[in-house]
Amino acid sequence: MADHLFLRACRREPVPRTPIWMMRQAGRYLPAYRAVRARASFLELCRTPDLACEVTLQPIDEFGFDAAILFSDILITLPAMGINVEFPDSGPKITNPVRTSAAIEALSVPDPVAATPYVMDAIRLIKKALNGRVPLIGFAGAPLTMLTYAVEGGGSKDYAHTKKLLYGAPKDAHALLEKLARTCATYLEAQVAAGADCVQLFDSWGGIVSPGDFREYPLRYAKRVIEMLRASPAWRAGGVPIIYFVNGCAPYLDDYASSGADVLGVDWRVGIDEVRRRVGDSVALQGNLDPGALFAPPAEIRTRVADILARAGTVGHIFNLGHGVLPETNPEHVRAMVEAVRELSAHT
Amino acid sequence: MADHLFLRACRREPVPRTPIWMMRQAGRYLPAYRAVRARASFLELCRTPDLACEVTLQPIDEFGFDAAILFSDILITLPAMGINVEFPDSGPKITNPVRTSAAIEALSVPDPVAATPYVMDAIRLIKKALNGRVPLIGFAGAPLTMLTYAVEGGGSKDYAHTKKLLYGAPKDAHALLEKLARTCATYLEAQVAAGADCVQLFDSWGGIVSPGDFREYPLRYAKRVIEMLRASPAWRAGGVPIIYFVNGCAPYLDDYASSGADVLGVDWRVGIDEVRRRVGDSVALQGNLDPGALFAPPAEIRTRVADILARAGTVGHIFNLGHGVLPETNPEHVRAMVEAVRELSAHT
Numbered sequence: 001m002a003d004h005l006f007l008r009a010c011r012r013e014p015v016p017r018t019p020i021w022m023m024r025q026a027g028r029y030l031p032a033y034r035a036v037r038a039r040a041s042f043l044e045l046c047r048t049p050d051l052a053c054e055v056t057l058q059p060i061d062e063f064g065f066d067a068a069i070l071f072s073d074i075l076i077t078l079p080a081m082g083i084n085v086e087f088p089d090s091g092p093k094i095t096n097p098v099r100t101s102a103a104i105e106a107l108s109v110p111d112p113v114a115a116t117p118y119v120m121d122a123i124r125l126i127k128k129a130l131n132g133r134v135p136l137i138g139f140a141g142a143p144l145t146m147l148t149y150a151v152e153g154g155g156s157k158d159y160a161h162t163k164k165l166l167y168g169a170p171k172d173a174h175a176l177l178e179k180l181a182r183t184c185a186t187y188l189e190a191q192v193a194a195g196a197d198c199v200q201l202f203d204s205w206g207g208i209v210s211p212g213d214f215r216e217y218p219l220r221y222a223k224r225v226i227e228m229l230r231a232s233p234a235w236r237a238g239g240v241p242i243i244y245f246v247n248g249c250a251p252y253l254d255d256y257a258s259s260g261a262d263v264l265g266v267d268w269r270v271g272i273d274e275v276r277r278r279v280g281d282s283v284a285l286q287g288n289l290d291p292g293a294l295f296a297p298p299a300e301i302r303t304r305v306a307d308i309l310a311r312a313g314t315v316g317h318i319f320n321l322g323h324g325v326l327p328e329t330n331p332e333h334v335r336a337m338v339e340a341v342r343e344l345s346a347h348t
Numbered sequence: 349m350a351d352h353l354f355l356r357a358c359r360r361e362p363v364p365r366t367p368i369w370m371m372r373q374a375g376r377y378l379p380a381y382r383a384v385r386a387r388a389s390f391l392e393l394c395r396t397p398d399l400a401c402e403v404t405l406q407p408i409d410e411f412g413f414d415a416a417i418l419f420s421d422i423l424i425t426l427p428a429m430g431i432n433v434e435f436p437d438s439g440p441k442i443t444n445p446v447r448t449s450a451a452i453e454a455l456s457v458p459d460p461v462a463a464t465p466y467v468m469d470a471i472r473l474i475k476k477a478l479n480g481r482v483p484l485i486g487f488a489g490a491p492l493t494m495l496t497y498a499v500e501g502g503g504s505k506d507y508a509h510t511k512k513l514l515y516g517a518p519k520d521a522h523a524l525l526e527k528l529a530r531t532c533a534t535y536l537e538a539q540v541a542a543g544a545d546c547v548q549l550f551d552s553w554g555g556i557v558s559p560g561d562f563r564e565y566p567l568r569y570a571k572r573v574i575e576m577l578r579a580s581p582a583w584r585a586g587g588v589p590i591i592y593f594v595n596g597c598a599p600y601l602d603d604y605a606s607s608g609a610d611v612l613g614v615d616w617r618v619g620i621d622e623v624r625r626r627v628g629d630s631v632a633l634q635g636n637l638d639p640g641a642l643f644a645p646p647a648e649i650r651t652r653v654a655d656i657l658a659r660a661g662t663v664g665h666i667f668n669l670g671h672g673v674l675p676e677t678n679p680e681h682v683r684a685m686v687e688a689v690r691e692l693s694a695h696t
Binding site: 155157158159160162163164166167168207208209210211212213248250251268269270271274290291292293295296297300307322323326328 | 503505506507508510511512514515516555556557558559560561596598599616617618619622638639640641643644645648655670671674676
């Protein structure tokens with residue numbers, strides 16, 4: 001498995017072609033996924049290893065992606081901390097947002113195996129089902145992103161509650177981030193112990209702050225997670241690659257590589273060649289087609305794939321979208337992207 | 349008036365201190381504004397010159413900002429084009445989103461004086477009321493930003509409809525952007541003719557695309573507006589400064605200065621010193637405190653103001669927030685920011 005295309009690219013080793021997977025590849029754009037969801041709620045999918053396994057494998061079977069990613073949700077760890085999450089179709093909602101010192105103090109740092117046994121069961125099941133075909137990526141939400149959900153109670157336009165906490169009560173913010181970082185690190189460690197071949201830390205809302213605040217909050221606690229994970233016995237046994245993805249990374253390129261991750265995720269709003277120039281050669285890069293570009297005709301998708309491949313170069317690049325695939329996407333356009341990457345990146 | 353601090357800074361002329369104003373400075377954070385809104389709806393405020401004048405002047409009287417900005421809304425021009433807008437408290441809503449070639453073809457390019465006479469009346473009234481105290485900034489939404497509202501029908505998380513149009517039907521997208529650009533240019537021309545001392549083009553959603561698409565869509569049509577405006581008799585008579593503001597500008601710094609604007613707005617997510625390095629010395633910069641930083645205690649606000657002043661330098665800088673002030677902001681914290689800028693930027 002360590003020789004697989006995707007894992008070699010994560011380690012910046014030479015590869016015969018650029019590997020590709022897609023954020024949210026097991027998701028609503030796929031008819032086979034919608035068929036499963038017609039029988040079970042989102043949360044049932046996450047909590048039922050058989051179903052999580054089934055939808056995780058769908059895009060591998062359908063398009064031949066070079067990595068599978070565990071079907072789950074970054075918020076799945078919150079209830080065991082004491083934060084109640086609901087998953088209506090309109091998006092996740094937290095019924096008891098955390099906005100006071102007392103509420104932060106009351107939160108637990110759960111044992112991930114006891115709290116989310118179904119996640120570890122799903123990983124073992126998926127690994128067995130994949131049978132070495134492609135690596136399996138585990139994942140978690142990065143501390144700052146988890147904080148925004150915990151504090152806002154859901155999505156937000158301006159992150160006013162988050163910023164009230166970060167700037168108005170920084171001691172409380174750090175206390176909450178530390179608890180989230182410890183939860184995140186042990187959760188990822190358990191995923192690695194269960195068999196994940198790689199883990200990705202999603203900082204979907206890491207891009208809402210100034211460069212100084214990026215160092216003080218999202219980056220600092222992503223580093224903390226990565227350090228704790230690398231120090232764990234489970235990680236040391238396998239040394240799996242760690243991906244850190246900040247959505248909206250362009251303002252932070254001078255600091256981004258200091259996260260300690262092996263691979264940096266790159267959203268679609270910035271040129272991946274500029275990212276490479278600014279972060280240097282010590283990390284692999286993953287990205288960065290605009291998910292909306294999959295609305296273009298296949299010929300245009302191919303042109304855009306070629307442009308990204310040319311900018312990214314042949315070493316240390318994993319092709320991906322710059323964010324999750326949009327539910328309205330035509331699966332045939334996904335296939336056009338995958339084929340373009342396979343054909344155009346082949347180093348003959 | 350041409351000698352006013354704010355206008356001199358727009359032209360990169362030496363100033364005794366850095367001027368300051370604040371996006372959404374006439375708004376909900378201000379008790380005096382909320383008192384007026386208790387008597388009138390948002391749309392009534394926009395359409396009643398006396399009321400628009402009253403709220404425009406409130407922050408000037410209260411904090412001594414160095415520029416006033418017309419109280420209005422970027423969507424105010426849409427109904428005359430054939431796009432119906434409502435303004436409930438939850439945010440603007442378009443009841444007939446534009447998503448087909450036929451719908452785009454049916455749109456008008458209205459005469460701004462006939463379509464929004466109350467805007468021009470408000471400008472004349474505000475100019476009289478200001479009586480030369482500070483310059484008055486007029487404004488409009490930039491074409492790409494107006495397109496997102498017209499197409500999505502309101503705010504959006506992922507701009508799927510916008511991207512379907514841009515990438516799936518680029519000819520239609522260009523046709524719509526051209527109509528929006530012409531509407532925008534004549535609307536700004538009319539504001540200048542009515543007495544605006546400066547105009548700002550808001551590209552609030554210009555930051556949702558890749559660098560290549562930034563050149564093809566938001567930047568291209570902002571340039572088009574600025575060229576048309578500069579060619580107009582009203583603009584040629586006074587030569588008022590033009591500000592172009594892209595929220596989320598960090599990925600586009602190599603191209604940003606080519607907009608043709610005199611001043612570039614800078615959001616809070618990027619260092620204003622990095623922006624200066626990348627855009628060169630031909631333009632002034634406006635920004636860039638995180639609106640959320642006003643939740644910090646006054647001493648921390650002062651530290652952050654000092655940091656931005658040091659990064660921006662003394663020539664060609666207008667202090668502002670990096671986006672609109674948040675409604676939950678304490679007005680005394682706004683005062684602390686204004687005082688810090690006045691004191692710390694004084695060149696003795």
